[in-house]
Amino acid sequence: MTGIDPDRPGRAADVLDLVPAGADLIVPVHHGEPHTVMDALEAGAGRLSGVRVHQMDPVRERAYIRGEFPGRLEHVGYFLGPGSRRAYWNGTCDLVPAHFSEVPRLLRETTGLDLVLASASPPDRHGYFSLGTNADYVASFIGNVPFFLEANAQMPRTSGQNRLHVSQVTGWCEADYPLDETVARPPDERDERIAAFVAERVPDGACLQVGVGRIPNALLGALRDHRDLGVHTEAMSDGLMDLVVRGALTGARKHQRPNEHVATFCVGTRRFFDWLDDNSAVSLLPVEWVNNPRVIAREPRMVSINATSEVDLMGQAASETIAGRYWSGSGGQTDFARGAMYSPGGMAFLVTHATTHDGVSRITLQLTPGSPVTTLKNTVDHVVTEYGVAELRGQSLARRAEALIAIAHPDHRDRLRHDAREAGLLR
Numbered sequence: 001m002t003g004i005d006p007d008r009p010g011r012a013a014d015v016l017d018l019v020p021a022g023a024d025l026i027v028p029v030h031h032g033e034p035h036t037v038m039d040a041l042e043a044g045a046g047r048l049s050g051v052r053v054h055q056m057d058p059v060r061e062r063a064y065i066r067g068e069f070p071g072r073l074e075h076v077g078y079f080l081g082p083g084s085r086r087a088y089w090n091g092t093c094d095l096v097p098a099h100f101s102e103v104p105r106l107l108r109e110t111t112g113l114d115l116v117l118a119s120a121s122p123p124d125r126h127g128y129f130s131l132g133t134n135a136d137y138v139a140s141f142i143g144n145v146p147f148f149l150e151a152n153a154q155m156p157r158t159s160g161q162n163r164l165h166v167s168q169v170t171g172w173c174e175a176d177y178p179l180d181e182t183v184a185r186p187p188d189e190r191d192e193r194i195a196a197f198v199a200e201r202v203p204d205g206a207c208l209q210v211g212v213g214r215i216p217n218a219l220l221g222a223l224r225d226h227r228d229l230g231v232h233t234e235a236m237s238d239g240l241m242d243l244v245v246r247g248a249l250t251g252a253r254k255h256q257r258p259n260e261h262v263a264t265f266c267v268g269t270r271r272f273f274d275w276l277d278d279n280s281a282v283s284l285l286p287v288e289w290v291n292n293p294r295v296i297a298r299e300p301r302m303v304s305i306n307a308t309s310e311v312d313l314m315g316q317a318a319s320e321t322i323a324g325r326y327w328s329g330s331g332g333q334t335d336f337a338r339g340a341m342y343s344p345g346g347m348a349f350l351v352t353h354a355t356t357h358d359g360v361s362r363i364t365l366q367l368t369p370g371s372p373v374t375t376l377k378n379t380v381d382h383v384v385t386e387y388g389v390a391e392l393r394g395q396s397l398a399r400r401a402e403a404l405i406a407i408a409h410p411d412h413r414d415r416l417r418h419d420a421r422e423a424g425l426l427r
Contacts (some may be wrong), residue, residue, distance in 0.1 A: 001307065005331065008246035011038040012173045015117065016047055024111035027055040027118070029265050030081070034150030035327075036117040036175045038062060041117075045069040052076050054111060055134070056103065056329070059180055067092025078103055079329030088326060091244055097372075100234060100264075100332035101291035104140040113145045115170070120149045120158040122174070123166050128153075131162040133179070133266040133276070135284040146170040154178050156277035158266075160284035182267040184238070187218035190386040194351050195219040197389050198305060201347065205253040206301040209233040209336045210240065212267055212305060215351045223248060230254040232299055234291055234332040236263035236282060238272045243283070251354050257283060264290040291332045296339020298410030302346040304336035308374070308383075309352065312367050313401040313420055315377035315392045317350050324370030337379050343391075348381040349389075354409040363408040365419040383407065401425040 015037050019025065025041075027033055033055070039391065041048070042063055049072060056079040064073040065087045075093040077084045079100075087093045098106055107113060116138050120129040131139060133156035139162045141147075147164060149172040166172075187195070191214050199222035202208075207230035208223075210216045220239030223229065230251040230297045231240055243249035244261065264287040266276060276282060289295055296302055308319040309327075320328045333350075340346040352362050363385070367373070383390045383404060390403035401420045405413050420426040 005407070007101070009151065009174045011037040012175075013044060013152065014171050015040055016044040016169055016174065018115055018148060019048060019051055020114065021049040021051075022112070023051045023114040025051060025053045025114065026107060026111070026116045026138055026145070027053055028131070028134045029056045029136045030133070030140045030267055031179050031207050032118050032131060032136065032138065032265065033058060033060070034179065035060070036173065037117050037148065039148045041068070041073060045073045054078070054107060057081035061087065065093050071158040074132045077329075079331055080326060084372075085327065094327070094385070095326065097330060099291070099330055099335050100287055101293070101335045102288075103137040104286065104288045107137060113141065116141055116145050116147045118147060118149055119152050119155055121155045122151040122153060124157070127166040127195060128163050129166070129169070129172075130159075130195050131284070132156050132158055133273070135160055135162040136265045136267065136287050139284070139286040140288055143168060148172065150175050152177065156273045156285050158276060158282060159280050160282075161286055162284045178270070179268045181271055182212065182237075183218045183269055184212070185214050187214045187221075190196045190353050191215045191218040193386040194384050195222040197384050198349050198351065199223050201389070202303050203301060204228055204266075206230070206233050206303045207254055207299045208240075209240050209296075209302070209304045211235065211306045212237050215307060216305060219305060228252045231298065232256070232262045232290065232302070234260065234264050234287065236266040236276075238268045239269070241272050241275050254274040254299065256295070262290060291335040293335055293338035293342070297342035297346070300344045300346070302340045302343035304340040304348040306333045306336065306350060308350040308353060310362050310364060310367055310371060311350065311352065311380075311383050311404060312364050313404055313416065313425055314381070314397055315400050315404070316367060316373045317380055317383075318367045318371035319350070319374035321368070321371040324368040330374055334375050334379065337375050337381065338360070339395045341379060349384055350375065350380060350382070351384045354387055354407065355412070357413075361408055361412040363412070363416065363422060365403050365416065397425055398427070
């Protein structure tokens, strides 16, 4: 409906009147989840029938994700997060394999797109909400799909293609709670060595895509003395903020949206959220543009850095499972690896510790059974451990095997070399 008075929000429970039987509800990534609205859905689940919630990376494990409302309210995941990982293992929610860039298209083609439920900043004096920490896949539906918003007083107001006018929503409610903080653990010595190997290969003026975690944080710290770096990434975080504050990350040499820090969602600490609020230098844009490999490829010197959990001796990378068990999802790793491949001067790095905490080699002859390939051997560019960098692009299978064995833990190299000969990779 139109003409909603921005001074007269409704209740979170009003959403129940907007959800027909068999509805497909779309919820954003991570901080974009409207917690009071989801609480209301669960409280009123007895009124629902055949409703499915589609979401990547839920941060809270909810009753409906645990399968407590079968046939009424159920979860479909596109990336496992802390809120859905155990539920998937227990068989109470679904997981759809998907590149992050393609999630909007998949939702258009396979769901009814009945209603988007999202957290937002309160409407400004012009009647515009901001989706705050998010654009992701839901920003693609602004103007085409009904929205029900939770206006959280503690959601930072951001710029980009993630704003909608009060006339474009079917209803909204108010909330006031702090965003869950994501605090990365301090990097260890292995992380620092990996970071140093990557940082020395990143030129001034490069455009970065960096994941979130200990190794990426160590890398961003190692880039603090670089100049005129840019960012075109899926996740904006504290480490990137620190580079901006220091003056190392300006975006001045970017070809697309110069002087802007581009992302599709944000995760971080309260300090980061405060910095993000009303920061017009940060642009939150739809994932089908940010993560589009064709768009990424148009940015010169694109450098992509992501974590992987296992690499075989041909260069295939499994990044969404641990010991053959699903842990996350494809996300945007392949989107950016493909884009960096075609970027003039671009590079892609997959980073991992050489062994697990139990001493098991992450460089293996073959991937663990049950582990799907996330990034193809033909796409993988550099693999980095604390023992060095394996440059794989354009190399034969034998040279790939040798390069990967050279960065494996020394305790495993002889066995890997023996196994590679037995398999015919080495002679």
